[in-house]
Amino acid sequence: MSNKTLAICVVTVMTLMATVARGRGGRVLQSFDEFEYTAMACREHSASITEFGGVGDGQTLNTKAFQSAVEHLSQYSDNGGAQLYVPAGKWLTGSFSLTSHFTLFLHRDAVLLAAQDINEFPVLKALPSYGRGRDAAGGRFASLIFGTNLTDVVVTGNNGTIDGQGSFWWQSFHKGKLKYTRPYLIEFMFSDSIQISNLTLLDSPSWNIHPVYSSNIIVKGITIIAPVTSPNTDGINPDSCTNTRIEDCYIVSGDDCVAVKSGWDEYGIAFGMPPSQLGIRRLTCISPYSAAIALGSEMSGGIQDVRAEDITAFHTESGVRIKTAVGRGGFVKDIYVKGMNLHTMKWIFWMTGNYKAHADSHYDPHALPVISGINYRDVVAENVSMAGRLEGISGDPFTEICISNATISMAAKHKKAMWMCSDVQGITTGVEPQPCDLLTGQGSEKINGCDFPTDVLAIDTVELKSCSYRTN
């Protein structure tokens, strides 16, 4: 081919692409977009939602376009995998499911708008480890982005947005009008190798990100924003998952920023799937009515080996909180927290043994939770109302609590008692103000600092690859 023919070819191709790129109403789509991103796996095949009839005008419903795009691209699941690109625009959609070996990529100016229509959200059965929905006794609406029994899925973007338009759901919830539990924004069930990264999530109807019964999960670079008074808008809820890392997230919400869970009362005990090997790092939280990190209250399958590092919170009710009750059963053990920087808090350390909400009246009153091996170190806090409120269960004390190197400056109007402790046992060193007697047990003089594991989680050895996308 001569240089001249080549030049003509290039011009022809470019003209063709420019023509193709004119979507409905002559709006020019970003047809020459090209970008790189990092992911657990790259894909051989690509398509844009516009190829499936998607219209990003904020009005047209795109549920079918997303469903048919995923269905079409699932043919590549065993053949290099596929990535679906969502260009700049406002893409109104109901719930859709993803497939394996698949990437959903949102352009920085793409907004997925959740439809405010319950008919756009199929109803699923209650989760087996919960026995019932959280908002209502029946089933639950499928999340906006859903996946079950999948492997190797990436949901990412260069900070594209998923807007849950939650006010519609919050109002129905407050009026008691919902027959089923509200949808989440992103949920994966029974899945392996999941990455959710570099996105902004706004105004979720309820929880934002919910990996459940899954393993090998990375949640990274996520901004989550919801009004601090919105109901149950938890940020990230790893639930009965193993090998998870949650990093570099910024969360403002109406409930816990991160809540680690494992099922409810007799249903969670029977299901018996404890989350373990969970790392939470560089989390920033604002949640005036909840915790930066909560363990429970649904913890009946047990929670083990959680490592939280570099946690920052402003105007948040508590730091790392354990919530449980008689009837929960299960355990919370081997919890390690290192490095908390906290400003304007009610309680730094909070453990609640009488968190009463039960799934139903069939819970076992003899099912006592075992809370043991809870370690906090290197804490700086200011403007605090009460340093610690640690309430175990009578006849079932919370044991082996360790707090070291904690400097807590009380608010001008702090509570009279700086610590409130009952049915707990533990050791402390270098803690200011002076902890309650129950935490100055034998051995306190001997410790240097509380434990923090030095081994590496398997999920930390997963390297992200550099992937690219180019339209057409």
Ligand SMILES: *[C@@H]1O[C@H](CO)[C@@H](O)[C@H](O)[C@H]1NC(C)=O
């Ligand atoms: C997220 O975006 C940042 C730049 O904004 C980039 O450095 C990082 O690799 C991205 N992370 C992922 C997991 O895509």
Ligand SMILES: *[C@@H]1O[C@H](CO)[C@@H](O)[C@H](O)[C@H]1NC(C)=O
């Ligand atoms: C998904 O996996 C779970 C657990 O292995 C199994 O019980 C369930 O039947 C599977 N669901 C589907 C739709 O394959």
Ligand SMILES: *[C@@H]1O[C@H](CO)[C@@H](O)[C@H](O)[C@H]1NC(C)=O
């Ligand atoms: C992503 O967008 C949100 C909302 O606009 C913004 O607050 C955040 O700083 C952005 N993150 C990055 C890494 O650009």
Ligand SMILES: *[C@@H]1O[C@H](CO)[C@@H](O)[C@H](O)[C@H]1NC(C)=O
């Ligand atoms: C200190 O905390 C109180 C609430 O206890 C709050 O009203 C006040 O604004 C905080 N002060 C600063 C300097 O953040």
Ligand SMILES: *[C@@H]1O[C@H](CO)[C@@H](O)[C@H](O)[C@H]1NC(C)=O
């Ligand atoms: C105590 O905690 C502070 C704040 O996190 C940290 O800078 C310091 O290194 C810690 N001291 C020790 C002895 O670990």
